[in-house]
Amino acid sequence: MPPHTPSSQQARAVLAAMMAGVMVVFSLWVIRPFLPAAIWAVTIGVTTWPLLLRLQKILWGSRGLAVTVTTIFALLVFVLPFWLATTVVMTHSGELVNFSQNVINFRIPAEPQWLANLPLIGHRTTALWHKIENARLPQLLDSMLPDAGQIIRWALSYLGGFSILALQFLLTLIIMAVIQTKGEAAAQLMTDFGQALAGKRGKDMVFLAGRTIRGVAIGVTVTALVETAVGGIGLEITGMPWASVLIAITFMACLLQAGPGVTLIPAVLWMFFFKDLTSAIILLVVTILTIVIDNLLRPYLIRKQANIPLILIMVGVMGGLAGFGLVGIFIGPVILSVTYTLIKSWLSEAKSDNPTAPTAP
Numbered sequence: 558m559p560p561h562t563p564s565s566q567q568a569r570a571v572l573a574a575m576m577a578g579v580m581v582v583f584s585l586w587v588i589r590p591f592l593p594a595a596i597w598a599v600t601i602g603v604t605t606w607p608l609l610l611r612l613q614k615i616l617w618g619s620r621g622l623a624v625t626v627t628t629i630f631a632l633l634v635f636v637l638p639f640w641l642a643t644t645v646v647m648t649h650s651g652e653l654v655n656f657s658q659n660v661i662n663f664r665i666p667a668e669p670q671w672l673a674n675l676p677l678i679g680h681r682t683t684a685l686w687h688k689i690e691n692a693r694l695p696q697l698l699d700s701m702l703p704d705a706g707q708i709i710r711w712a713l714s715y716l717g718g719f720s721i722l723a724l725q726f727l728l729t730l731i732i733m734a735v736i737q738t739k740g741e742a743a744a745q746l747m748t749d750f751g752q753a754l755a756g757k758r759g760k761d762m763v764f765l766a767g768r769t770i771r772g773v774a775i776g777v778t779v780t781a782l783v784e785t786a787v788g789g790i791g792l793e794i795t796g797m798p799w800a801s802v803l804i805a806i807t808f809m810a811c812l813l814q815a816g817p818g819v820t821l822i823p824a825v826l827w828m829f830f831f832k833d834l835t836s837a838i839i840l841l842v843v844t845i846l847t848i849v850i851d852n853l854l855r856p857y858l859i860r861k862q863a864n865i866p867l868i869l870i871m872v873g874v875m876g877g878l879a880g881f882g883l884v885g886i887f888i889g890p891v892i893l894s895v896t897y898t899l900i901k902s903w904l905s906e907a908k909s910d911n912p913t914a915p916t917a918p
Contacts (some may be wrong), residue, residue, distance in 0.1 A: 604731045604771045605631055638785075765895060773863075773891075789804040790843070791840050813878060822844060869893045
């Protein structure tokens with residue numbers, strides 16, 4: 558039998574790689590119903606892994622007790638807030654559709670008398686008020702924005718019913734507990750895979766992906782919880798109607814990177830027009846505080862874990878959300894950060910291999 562030529566060996570390697578790729582695609586297709594829960598489980602597991610190791614040292618070296626406590630922690634911090642917010646929104650979906658239509662149909666009322674009587678600026682505020690009233694902003698928004706009812710119904714159909722949502726969360730916690738029970742083996746498998754693909758650089762990419770997942774999960778979730786808590790206190794103490802629904806929407810808006818202003822700024826305007834000036838000022842101060850928290854706390858928490866440009870994290874969160882749904886909040890930043898680091902590493906290696914290359918003037 559004639560020996561294999563280099564070209565035939567290359568062809569066999571290409572065919573083997575193609576078959577492996579096809580099998581991976583089919584495997585992903587088979588586990589497709591479990592992918593969202595698996596991605597959430599990996600995200601939470603990677604994020605809480607340092608906590609698990611600390612707890613294991615405290616709990617007499619017992620991995621089972623540490624996994625149990627970590628799972629309860631994940632339930633309280635990552636799963637329960639999202640579950641409560643989602644169920645509140647789903648429960649009041651009909652009222653939210655009607656409320657959104659009322660907002661669109663809102664008409665700016667007549668200028669209050671006390672505003673016109675303000676010294677020095679009263680005549681200017683009167684002119685400005687009339688300009689805003691004649692601009693017909695609500696009608697303009699109605700023609701520009703899509704139907705709010707359709708948006709809410711799309712979001713609810715994406716989330717699914719109560720039973721499907723509860724099943725996804727339960728499956729997430731089970732998968733996370735299984736992964737953390739054998740966490741060292743799973744981490745070794747991923748690092749070996751990365752090293753087999755690209756050597757030391759591939760191994761570094763696996764570590765970078767883990768830090769990015771941890772940074773985005775902590776930054777997005779903790780910031781959303783803090784903003785929602787501060788905004789919720791402001792809504793409650795000022796007596797805002799539907800405070801619980803607005804708190805739930807605020808939490809979901811913060812998770813989706815829309816910010817707390819989506820709900821708090823309209824709430825301030827409602828307080829100003831329909832309640833009293835004192836409540837409006839208090840809620841305005843709370844709104845400014847939550848926006849400051851959004852712009853300071855989240856970047857700090859993310860950059861503490863992953864030393865990459867913050868703009869990549871933010872673009873990855875928004876682009877991943879648009880492309881992959883809620884799990885894209887974590888997938889997008891990982892893809893962009895790994896790609897950025899690969900390109901940066903290649904450029905630095907090319908520069909070190911050719912140090913005498915001319916530079917741009």
